Each structure stands twice: as C-alpha cells, then as structure tokens.
Amino acid sequence: MTPRRNWAGNVHYAARRFHQPASFDELRRLVAGSDRLRVVGSGHSFNRLGDTTGDLVSLAGLPTAIALDRDAATVTVPGALRYGDLATHLHERGYALANLASLPHISVAGAVATGTHGSGERLGNLGAAVAGLELVTADGDLLTLDRRTEPETLAGAVVSLGALGVVTRVTLDVVPTFxxxxxxxxxxxxxxxxxxxxxxxxxxxxxxxxxxxxxxxxxxxxxxxxxxxxxxxxxxxxxxxxxxxxxxxxxxxxxxxxxxxxxxxxxxxxxxxxxxxxxxxxxxxxxxxxxxxxxxxxxxxxxxxxxxxxxxxxxxxxxxxxxxxxxxxxxxxxxxxxxxxxxxxxxxxxxxxxxxxxxxxxxxxxxWGKVFDIVPAAVAATYPRYADFRALAARLDPAGVFRTDLLDRYLPRD
Structure with missing residues (x-):
C-alpha cells in the first residue's frame, strides 16, 4: 500500500494493505478474511489507536444514504459521513443535532467511538446522541444494536475504540433546527x-x-x-x-x-x-x-x-x-x-x-484519540464499567481481529 498518515502527520500507518470496499458485502468478506483490521476515517486521531499491521479500511466507498425518521426524531447515517455534511443535510430539512465538536471535519463513527465532544453544561458528548449502531463483527456478521431493545449493550458499544467491529451506520437523535x-x-x-x-x-x-x-x-x-x-x-x-x-x-x-x-x-x-x-x-x-x-x-x-x-x-x-x-x-x-x-x-x-x-x-x-501516557492501571481505575467492556470485546472479537498495540496496553485481553 501507499504510505498513509493521519491528519496531523505524526502517525504513519503501518498497515500492509489498504482497502476501500464499494459494498457492504465486500466489506463483510474483507473483515471475515482478515486476521488484523482497522478502519481509518477522517484521520483525526493523534495516537496509534487507528493503526494496524494488517488491513486498513476506508468506508468512503460505501453507500451514502441518509435516512431521517421524523416520527422517531432520529437520523441514520453512514459511519464515514462527516459531521459537517450531515449538519447541512439536517438543517435544510428543519432539524439539528444538539451539539457538535469544535471541527465539523470528523466522521460520525470515529467521533463517537473515541468519546469526542463539544461543550455545554447540559450537553453530553457526541456519543450521547446515539440511538443505534450497525456494525460488522469479526466473523463478517452484521450486528444491529438499538437503544430500545438493547440499551445496556449499546451503552457499551458506542465508545468502542474500534474494538468491537466496523461501524457501518449510526442512528442519532435530532432536534428542531435553531x-x-x-x-x-x-x-x-x-x-x-x-x-x-x-x-x-x-x-x-x-x-x-x-x-x-x-x-x-x-x-x-x-x-x-x-x-x-x-x-x-x-x-x-x-x-x-x-x-x-x-x-x-x-x-x-x-x-x-x-x-x-x-x-x-x-x-x-x-x-x-x-x-x-x-x-x-x-x-x-x-x-x-x-x-x-x-x-x-x-x-x-x-x-x-x-x-x-x-x-x-x-x-x-x-x-x-x-x-x-x-x-x-x-x-x-x-x-x-x-x-x-x-x-x-x-x-x-x-x-x-x-x-x-x-x-x-x-x-x-x-x-481516547489524543496523545497521553497515563499508566493503564490508573486509567482503568476511573472507569466503573471497564471490566464489562473488556468482556464485551472478548465476546464480539474473540480472535482479536480489531486489536491494536494501544488497545492491548489499555484494555488487555485475558
């Protein structure tokens, strides 16, 4: 593959192959046949969370349909969609997201997976608006999570660090434009x-x-x-x-x-x-x-x-x-x-x-997407659901297809 870097240029991806599948079936076959795989979105992570020595995948070639559900007050979007593009689409139809990050250039899936946020005393991070996820798991199967039917699993899967699968679609809460x-x-x-x-x-x-x-x-x-x-x-x-x-x-x-x-x-x-x-x-x-x-x-x-x-x-x-x-x-x-x-x-x-x-x-x-070096035990001690997430990751990715060195350091496998 041609050498690729993150947005800031401080990370040179070590992946041996780069892929841009054109369909969901192609993506599922790719995931099922890989021993190590990560998704690269807008590249706005400043550490090696998104790096791998295996297959690096862009979702930019997948279908880009946006589905607005006015009755449910939600919108379902491709994971690779940038917030700035989604925002324009919503505003033109009379809707908004409650909050945005400081830059609109980031992808929806990458932002929610790392806990990215905006600002506001009463506003949660971008992941707090997630009402559902669709992801391709390590065996190539499609898993759909919904807040109404599986609230606990969804709460564990939103800020996933890419450890659970390839997020292909995200459903977000919307509000009237303002x-x-x-x-x-x-x-x-x-x-x-x-x-x-x-x-x-x-x-x-x-x-x-x-x-x-x-x-x-x-x-x-x-x-x-x-x-x-x-x-x-x-x-x-x-x-x-x-x-x-x-x-x-x-x-x-x-x-x-x-x-x-x-x-x-x-x-x-x-x-x-x-x-x-x-x-x-x-x-x-x-x-x-x-x-x-x-x-x-x-x-x-x-x-x-x-x-x-x-x-x-x-x-x-x-x-x-x-x-x-x-x-x-x-x-x-x-x-x-x-x-x-x-x-x-x-x-x-x-x-x-x-x-x-x-x-x-x-x-x-x-x-999770910035540069830090706090010892893993100190980070783990601040998360009451740390062990629960490790168990969820082990269940959805038992072979460690989506593992990285950073994940192995901060969320080691048993």
Whole structure:
C-alpha cells in the first residue's frame, strides 16, 4: 500500500494493505478474511489507536444514504459521513443535532467511538446522541444494536475504540433546527471561570498559560437571548473575528461578533472548507470532575512555565455526564482540559508527563484519540464499567481481529 498518515502527520500507518470496499458485502468478506483490521476515517486521531499491521479500511466507498425518521426524531447515517455534511443535510430539512465538536471535519463513527465532544453544561458528548449502531463483527456478521431493545449493550458499544467491529451506520437523535450567536470576550478573570462556563448554550475558554488571566471566552448563545454587556464578567468584547491559535487566519473560523446564524455554522469553531486549528500540531485532552475546575487550574500553575513554550493554545470546556461505558464523561459532569501542542513530540513528551502528574489527584480520563501516557492501571481505575467492556470485546472479537498495540496496553485481553 501507499504510505498513509493521519491528519496531523505524526502517525504513519503501518498497515500492509489498504482497502476501500464499494459494498457492504465486500466489506463483510474483507473483515471475515482478515486476521488484523482497522478502519481509518477522517484521520483525526493523534495516537496509534487507528493503526494496524494488517488491513486498513476506508468506508468512503460505501453507500451514502441518509435516512431521517421524523416520527422517531432520529437520523441514520453512514459511519464515514462527516459531521459537517450531515449538519447541512439536517438543517435544510428543519432539524439539528444538539451539539457538535469544535471541527465539523470528523466522521460520525470515529467521533463517537473515541468519546469526542463539544461543550455545554447540559450537553453530553457526541456519543450521547446515539440511538443505534450497525456494525460488522469479526466473523463478517452484521450486528444491529438499538437503544430500545438493547440499551445496556449499546451503552457499551458506542465508545468502542474500534474494538468491537466496523461501524457501518449510526442512528442519532435530532432536534428542531435553531439559531445561535457567537461572542468572543477577552481577558476573563480566573475567579469568573465557573460563571463563564455556565453562561451560554456552548462555551469555550482559551488560555496560553502565560498570564493568570484567561485569554478568551467563546460563547455560543441562543439567538433570541439578549446580547451580553460590553464588560461582561470583567472582560472586553472582541471588536474583530479571532482564531483560537494566535497568528492563524480568523477567516477559518465560524462567524463571531454576535452575527446570528444556524446552529451548524456557530457550534464548531472552524469552518468545514478550511483547515481546522493550526494543522501542524499534537493534541492532548483530559476530562476531570467539573466541580474541580478551579483546583485543576491551580494544580497546573506550578508547571505553567513548562507548558507555555510548547503550547499553541489550551481550551477549557464542559461536558455533561453520560452512561456510555468508556466515555471520558461516564457518570460525572466534566471539565475537559485540552492542549494543542506544537508539532514536536520530543519537546512535548516531558511536559505531558508533568501535566499528567499534576492532574493525577483528579482521576483524569484522557481523550481516547489524543496523545497521553497515563499508566493503564490508573486509567482503568476511573472507569466503573471497564471490566464489562473488556468482556464485551472478548465476546464480539474473540480472535482479536480489531486489536491494536494501544488497545492491548489499555484494555488487555485475558
């Protein structure tokens, strides 16, 4: 196969063959005949979770039909579909998803499988909207899971890390379409962090760890709500569009300055037609208890001098608790502490170790698709359904067809 890399370029896939099946039957035969297989979606994982030494499969060639069920308030979509493309389709028909991630470029199946999220005190991660899954298991059989008939198994299968099978179709809850306005505020005092995070439908707080003040707050509020005061929580209103990463073009970002627009053109930070973030980066993220937000920042202060030189931006977001077994927000409202690092693994690695050491008292759960190095036992201890997921994986994939080195480290087989 031609050498392939992930989106950030830090992972060169080791697969010996690359496939793009054109039908579900072709995919099922491929899975049944492989001893090692993984699916590559949009390639937005920053670690080797999606890598394999066997067969790497793209689902981009499969049928792309989208089925909207207005009575059930759900939509069933191909796993390879990008959120940005789905959002446009839904909005044109009067519907929306409750939440989106900061970038619309990611595939539905890959995003929910890794616990990817947006922001909002009352909004769960993207997987919380999953009402059903269709996947091809290791023997090539088709397994369909539905929230109404198998709620427990579905709760275990949504954030699957690709360990259970090839997710071909996903059914998601939808809501009526809605409009938002996006405001950017500069210079948030730390003591106002909790108030800021709960102040709008979706909120992101950005900092660079160079000053005690939090650099920017991006608030995505319902369009019908009154605009914030010019000195909201002691901040200054931005008078021109911003980009989270200093020096990057603001044209890459969704409209700001309070201009009203549809949900899918405000919830993400980045526009679908542009490179998200900086494009040259590594990313790490840790979910900790929401109630510990102030203590978490204080715990990181002693290593701020290490963080700042290798940081592009740090983002703080909130995620509502869910019941998905391997979700980083399982059973606890969470604060997500996200680091966009420079693209230099050798310089970032020791800083990452220092950050993880400072976060250890808060039982951090790393984002499964980012760069992290917390010891496996510590990660396992934060997931009450850890053993249940391992048992589910052993039942659906007894031969380990979908295993990777990262899975073997963090979710070893018996």
């Amino acid at each position: 409009a938002l306005r996006q405001y950017v505020h500069l210079g948030l005092p730390r003591e106002s962090l909790d108030a800021a995070l709960s102040s709008a439908y979706s909120v992101s707080v950005f900092t660079d760890w160079r000053t005690p003040t939090l650099r920017e707050v991006w608030r995505k509020q319902r369009a019908e709500e009154p605009p914030p005061a010019a000195d909201w929580l002691g901040t200054t209103a931005a008078d021109h569009p911003r980009h989270p990463v200093a020096g990057m073009p603001p044209e890459h970002c969704t409209p700001q300055l309070g201009e009203p627009g549809p949900w899918h053109e405000r919830l993400p930070h980045f526009r679908l037609g542009f490179t998200p973030s900086s494009g040259e980066e590594l990313q790490s993220e840790y979910l900790v208890p929401r109630s510990a937000a102030a203590d978490v920042l204080a715990a990181l202060d002693p290593v701020a001098h290490l963080i700042a030189p290798v940081l592009q931006v740090c983002e703080l977001r909130t995620v509502a608790a869910d019941r998905l077994w391997l979700s980083p927000a399982y059973d606890r409202d969470s604060l997500a502490v996200h680091f966009t690092w420079i693209a230099d693994a050798d310089r970032v690695r020791p800083v990452l170790a220092a950050v993880e050491q400072r976060l250890a008292p808060f039982a951090p759960r790393p984002h």
